[in-house]
Amino acid sequence: MDPIDQINPEILNATQGLLAQAETFIRSLLVPWRLYQLAGILALLGATWLLRGVVSRRLTAWARAQEGLPKWQLRMIVILDRNLTLMLFTLFSWITFWVMRQVTWPSRSQLIEVAASIGLALLTVSFAGRLIGNRFISRIVTLGAGIWVVALILGFDAGVLSFLDSLAVTFGNFRLSALTVIKALIVTGLLVAGARLMTRAATTRIKKNPDISPSMQVLAIKAVQLFLFGGAIFIGLKAVGFDLTGLAVLSGAIGVGLGFGLQKVVSNLVSGIIILLDKSIKPGDVISLGETFGWIERLGARYVSVVTRDGKEYLIPNEDLITGQVVNWSHSNDFVRLDLFFGTAYDDDPHLVRKLAVEAAGRVTRVLNDRPSVCHIIGFGDSSVDYILRFWIKDPTDGLTNIKGNVYLALWDIFKENNISIPFPQREVKLLAPSPQEMGKAAAFDQGQG
Structure with a gap:
C-alpha cells in the first residue's frame, strides 16, 4: 500500500491546498522588480542586525549608568532591548517604503510594504504578549498569534486554518483539533491578560481604602483574583467550543483526592481563610512563634511569610498559627x-x-x-x-x-x-587545720615511702 494512501484524507487535502498556495506565492515573486525588493529586504535585515549591536550596547550602558530607576522602567528597557532588531527593521522598512513610494511606482515597493506590515504586526503581538503573566502561555499565544498575522498578511490564512483544523483527534463525539487548541490558548491568554489588568486595578483600589482592614484586604484581593482568573479561563475555553461537562467527573475525583491525600493542604487553606476572617494576625504584625520572632510580610493561601531581623524569611504553615500558641506583639496596638x-x-x-x-x-x-x-x-x-x-x-x-x-x-x-557598683558573686575559701589522727597517718605514709 502506498504510504500516501495511509494519510488521513482531510490532512492530505489541507496539505496539498497549502502547498499549492505556497507555490503560487513563490512564483509571484519570480519577477525582476520583486526580486529587487527581496534583495532590498535582505539588505535591510543585514543593516538592522549590524546596527542592533551598537544600539543595544549604548542602551545597556545608559541603563547601567542610571541609579534608582523603578523596576517597571528597568523591565521596559529589557523588553525594548529584546525587540530591538524587530523595531529597527520595522522602522527602516516603513521609511524605505515611504521614500520609494515618492520616487517610483507603487508596485515597486509592494513587498517592502508587506515586510513593514509584518514587522509592525509581530511587534504588536510581542508587546501584547507581555501582558500575560504566565511565561509559557505568553510564548504560546505570541507564537500562535504571530503565525496567524503573518499568514493573514501573506494571504495564507485560509490554507493555514484548513491545515491546522485537519490535525485533529476524536474522542467519541468530541473532536479536538490543533486549530481549536491554538484558538483556546489565544482567547484564554487575552482574557487572562485582561483579568490581570483588572486585578491590578482592583488591588490598588482595595489597598487604598482605609475602611478595609489589612487582613480583609488580603481576603478581598484573593477573592477578586480567583473570580477574574477563573472566569477568564472558563469563558475562554467555552468560547472556542470546549465541552466542560466533563469537569463534573473531574471535580468528583479531586474531591476524593482532597479527602485522602491533600488533608494538610486543605487544612492550611481553611486555616488561611480563618486567619483572614478573625483578624488574629495581619500583614505588619510582630509575632513570636517558638524561637521565630519577626513581622508578617504577607499572608498566603498555604503559609504566612515572617521576616526576622536578620533577613531570614520563614514560611509558616497556616495550620501552625491556628493550632499553636502565637504571641502577637501588635495585635490590638503597637505598644x-x-x-x-x-x-x-x-x-x-x-x-x-x-x-x-x-x-x-x-x-x-x-x-x-x-x-x-x-x-x-x-x-x-x-x-x-x-x-x-x-x-x-x-x-x-x-x-x-x-x-x-x-x-x-x-x-x-x-x-x-553616680558610683553605683554592680557586684559579682564572691566566695571565701577557708582551709581547716588537719586533726592529729590525719597528721599521724601522713607521717606514717611518708616513712613508708622513705
Missing part, C-alpha cells in the same frame, strides 16, 4: 513593654538606684516618655539587691534586642556617673 533585670551592691542606696534606672531608660530614644518607666526591687540576692526595670516602646519591628542593649548601656553609664 510593647520590656523588662530588664539587674542588681547593685548592698552598700548602694536603693532609692537612688531606682531613680537613676528610670532616668537611664528615659535617655534612650525609642523608650516612650508618655508611658513612664518604673523600677522595683524584686529580691535580696546572695551578692546583690535585685531590681526589675520596665519601659515601653511602640516600634517592635525595629527590634527588641537592640533596644534592650541600649538601655543596659544607659544603666552602665549612669551608674558609673
